[in-house]
Amino acid sequence: MTKLRQVKVLHGHGLSMVDAVRQIGISRHMFYRWRKQSGEMNRAQLSRRKDLEKEKERRRRAVSDLTLENLVLTEAARGNF
Structure with missing residues (x-):
């Protein structure tokens, strides 16, 4: 986020976008990928x-664990152990 802001400031001072990106030390492709991912979000957003992504991953693991546990119990109930 900080680097995106730095590029925006340098570009505002008259540098071309390519020169501004080069000056902060990242590639053009990385800059455009970051900009695409974050868009015009502020820090709070x-x-x-990030918090929502962590929560999503936590829930995904919980569902995966429960599914595996369910499969094990199903096999045990059939007597195929």
Whole structure:
């Protein structure tokens, strides 16, 4: 986020986008990928997004664990152990 802001400021001071990106030390492709991912979000929105992604991953693991546990119990109930 900080680097995106730095590029925006340098570009505003008259540097071309390519020169601004080069000056902060990242590739053009990385800059455009970061910009595409974050869009025009502010810090609070990015923080919220990261929190939601962590929660989503936690829930995905919980469902996976429960599914595996369910399969084991199903096999045990059939007597195929």
